[in-house]
Amino acid sequence: MDPRDPKAESTERNAPSVEAAFQAVPPEQVAEIVAGELYVSPRPAQPHTRVASQLGVLLGGPFWLGRGGPGGWVILDEPELDLGPRPDKLVPDLAGWRRERMPHSLEGEGAPSHYALAPDWVCEVLSARTQRVDKGPKMRIYGRDGVRHVWHVDPLAHTLDIFRREGGHWLLVESFSTEERVRAEPFDAVDLELALLWAG
Numbered sequence: 001m002d003p004r005d006p007k008a009e010s011t012e013r014n015a016p017s018v019e020a021a022f023q024a025v026p027p028e029q030v031a032e033i034v035a036g037e038l039y040v041s042p043r044p045a046q047p048h049t050r051v052a053s054q055l056g057v058l059l060g061g062p063f064w065l066g067r068g069g070p071g072g073w074v075i076l077d078e079p080e081l082d083l084g085p086r087p088d089k090l091v092p093d094l095a096g097w098r099r100e101r102m103p104h105s106l107e108g109e110g111a112p113s114h115y116a117l118a119p120d121w122v123c124e125v126l127s128a129r130t131q132r133v134d135k136g137p138k139m140r141i142y143g144r145d146g147v148r149h150v151w152h153v154d155p156l157a158h159t160l161d162i163f164r165r166e167g168g169h170w171l172l173v174e175s176f177s178t179e180e181r182v183r184a185e186p187f188d189a190v191d192l193e194l195a196l197l198w199a200g
Helices: 018-026 046-065 131-135 137-146 193-198
Strands: 029-034 035-044 073-076 080-083 088-090 094-098 121-123 149-154 159-166 169-177
Touching: 018 029, 018 035, 018 094, 029 137, 046 073, 046 094, 046 121, 046 149, 088 137, 088 193, 131 137, 137 159
Parallel strands: 121 149
Antiparallel strands: 029 035, 029 088, 073 094, 080 088, 094 121, 149 159, 159 169
């Protein structure tokens, strides 16, 4: 079996020392456990944060709140996703679930801080520090756990790459750049003005 195949990944649990180190990471940093290895990154730089926030606003109105669009989604900023048997603990910049798969997105006081249900869509805003992991092992984990759509946004190059999972592989469906007005799946019911993503 191809070792790059997500099905070939180990089902062993994370080492207790890795879990302890994950819990000890201060809140001003972003901690993830990817294939049993701890990754710690500083909080995103301003261009990264701005683009992620603006994308959340542009999608949240029509697709979460149903204002000017079809609704039917739950879209969250930086959720912790605990996926697979280890579990892998990933923090995408944005994640979205179709409403029928997550009818109760707001649980009570005792709800865990993470989500074990794999989203239908994730967006990673790329940076020099994180893009190797975002484009490699995290994509394999998303595919393994049934995520259907992944977006990669480069806030400096002003590009948006759209990936769809098909036949066990990620297919690059479309690459958009600069200030186009686009229809980007799975949110292609509404135009997305890329110029608004890059606006200061």
